[in-house]
Amino acid sequence: MAPPSSSSVNRLSQPCIYERKSRFMKWLGKLFKSGSGRGGASRNPQYLGDENMVWHAPARSVDDHSRDDKEKEDLDTAIALSLAEDLKQQNGRRWRTDNDGNIPRELDDSLNVPSYPPHPPTQYYPRRGYRVCGGCNREIGYGNYLGCMGTFFHPECFCCRACGYPITEYEFSLSGRDPYHQSCFKELTHPKCEVCNQFIPANGAGLIEYRCHPFWSQKYCPSHEHDNTARCCSCERLESWNATYISLGDGRSLCLECMESAITDTGDCQPLYHAIRDYYEGMNMKLDQQIPMLLVERQALNEAFVGEKNGHHHMPETRGLCLSEEQTVSSIYRRPMIGGHRLVGMRTQPHKLTRKCEVTAILVLYGLPRLLTGAILAHELMHGWLRLKGYRNLNPEVEEGICQVLSYMWLESEVMPGSRSAPSTSAASSSSTSSKKGGKSEVEKKLGEFFIYQIANDASPAYGGGFRAAYAAVNKYSLRRTLDHIKLTGLFPS
DSSP states (O other): OOOOOHHHHHHHTOTHHHHHHOHHHHHHHHHHHHHHHHTSSOOOOBOOSOTTOOBOOOOOOGGGHHHHHHHHHHHHHHHHHHHHHHHHHHHOOOOOOSOGGGHHHHHHHHHHSOSSOOOOOOOOOOOTTSOBBTTTOOBOOSSOOEEETTEEEOGGGOBOTTTOOBOOSSOOEEETTEEEOHHHHHHHHSOBOTTTOSBOOBOTTSOBOOEEOTTTOOEEOGGGGTTTOOBBTTTOOBOOTTOOOEEOSSSOEEOHHHHTTEEOSHHHHHHHHHHHHHHHHHTTOOOOSOOOEEEEOHHHHHHHHHHOTTOOOOSSSOOEEEEOSOEEEEEEEEOOEEETTEEEOOEEEEEEEOOSSSOOEEEEESSEEHHHHHHHHHHHHHHHHHHHTTOOSOOHHHHHHHHHHHHHHHHHHHHOTTSSSOOOSGGGOTTSHHHHTTSOOHHHHHHHHHHHHHHHTOOSIIIIIHHHHHHHHHHHHOHHHHHHHHHHHSSOOO
């Protein structure tokens, strides 16, 4: 065999060249050397990364095995570190080793990390052909589901529109496409009685029948009209489950709202009476005679009405009277006090009425709110004015109708001061609570609106029909011309 050339020998004698090329190549050479040692007498050629250099690894003895094991461990460590350094430079990722035992595992993990950046989660779109929940709009997978109104629901997504809780009953109610528990739907739609606070029961035909006040819209069971439920003698509302009425001791009851401005004795009513006389005078209808005015109990008023020959009263409750006969009437001179749920301590005295003119006295029922008391006084004063001015033998529709017009006009001036009626009498009436406070409360204004409504919608021929005919004539011809026509013909102008 020809001896090796000098160039080959020089290459082998200068290992630093390979060190400068790559540390990895040096350790790889050790790997192959150790591999050949472990393989025994193998003489296969080993390549060190240079295709022009081939050499035979010399045989080694058994004594070198311990050293080979140490070199193997060093080589494994060097390979891992070298690969990690290359990966760090290639991917720009920072590599950190806690100890040598974790290097192979961390190297394997780093090799499996994708080089592209992570993407944000995409919006969920249910697959075509799968059921979609109508509540949460998510796909319904395996398990229980509900079908209703052509839509599917998770059981927990089929909820009541009113309370928001899932509907688990076999039966439920629908309003449009909104589901409800039957109890919630009944609470929303089934009318409740405002007197007993119970659901209004169905009648024999299976229909829900109830009564409703036309002004206050108070709904109640028909049975409350006959079961002795208290009704306010002023505003007509029934006593409800959450309110307490005051008993006036004569079969009448008064709600607390009406009680706030109630007038309960003759002395308290005098300022209001004089204010309404001033109202008449402001309309050029002055009363020349001083007509006594008394506040009386219900029984005394009814007795006086029986003794009056010229009474034309057709209302269910007698609340005022213009007397033209001599009588003895028991009037209230000391106001009662509220004790518990009733008025107590009222004092009365007899009052002998003598005839000094065509009118002997005006009587008004006690215990009514100021505006209602004033409306009754305005009505009865018109009766007195007609008699004092010589209006004789008028039929009930004409006389009661024109008296109701004056009552209506006075109420308008109190509740709606900007109306066409004469100026309000509130400033002159110091007896009322609202006047003392400098203005009417919203409750009192609402009561005044109700009393106006009562007059306008009265169904009786004399008070209701007569008022509407008289009101139309006054609006068309004025009050003065209407009164002149009545005095001449006994009828309203047409």
